[in-house]
Amino acid sequence: MIKIKNLHKKFGKLTVLDGLDLDIEKGGIFAILGPNGSGKTTLIKCLLGMVVPNKGEISFQGNNILKEWNYRNNLNYLPQIANFPANLSVIELIKMVKNLRPKQANEQELIDLFGLQPFLKKKLGNLSGGTKQKVNLVLTFMFDSDLIILDEPTTGLDPIALIYLKDLIKKERDKGKTVLITTHIMSVVEELADEIVFLLDGKIYFKGSITKLQEQTNQTNLEHAIANLISKQYVN
Numbered sequence: 303m304i305k306i307k308n309l310h311k312k313f314g315k316l317t318v319l320d321g322l323d324l325d326i327e328k329g330g331i332f333a334i335l336g337p338n339g340s341g342k343t344t345l346i347k348c349l350l351g352m353v354v355p356n357k358g359e360i361s362f363q364g365n366n367i368l369k370e371w372n373y374r375n376n377l378n379y380l381p382q383i384a385n386f387p388a389n390l391s392v393i394e395l396i397k398m399v400k401n402l403r404p405k406q407a408n409e410q411e412l413i414d415l416f417g418l419q420p421f422l423k424k425k426l427g428n429l430s431g432g433t434k435q436k437v438n439l440v441l442t443f444m445f446d447s448d449l450i451i452l453d454e455p456t457t458g459l460d461p462i463a464l465i466y467l468k469d470l471i472k473k474e475r476d477k478g479k480t481v482l483i484t485t486h487i488m489s490v491v492e493e494l495a496d497e498i499v500f501l502l503d504g505k506i507y508f509k510g511s512i513t514k515l516q517e518q519t520n521q522t523n524l525e526h527a528i529a530n531l532i533s534k535q536y537v538n
Contacts (some may be wrong), residue, residue: 309358388427
């Protein structure tokens, strides 16, 4: 599905990705974890074509994607912060996004799932953060794509909406989709992730199941296992 080889990215003198290698197989939920500044956001932006690396290769479904754009029609992306036009209504935004993307959309099912019907004619600038996040989720999941990238998808969600989101992610995985998630909520990782990809200082220091990480660090608690992994790398 995704193959990354020797990926380098600098911003001025700051090295953010340092020879990163990563293979993501088709089908499954992969949690991209790491402390702030580890390179998670830059890695995602490279996958999206929003950042061009200084060196390295990225392929998606067997095709090199550097400086290509058509591949993005076969992925869905949920940004951590959605900067919606404040003067548009929810339904106007949904229609605009549908017009921009040449794919069949199933927005009504998602509108019903997240209870957005009463908000469709309201201006986005007047919505709460949690409601905006639900709109963000509708825009992300209403197109059928092989790759789904979710950057902190649980932000602002109430407990019921969070349950619906987790069920939705699992259903996409069961359809054979590949889902990449960045999150700081370890309970979400424990419930959803088939594999963890752990970044530190722009490199991959671990890729595998939660069980494998716990065995490797001799920790049963996921947060403690990750803390152990970080401390070992800095000590070494």
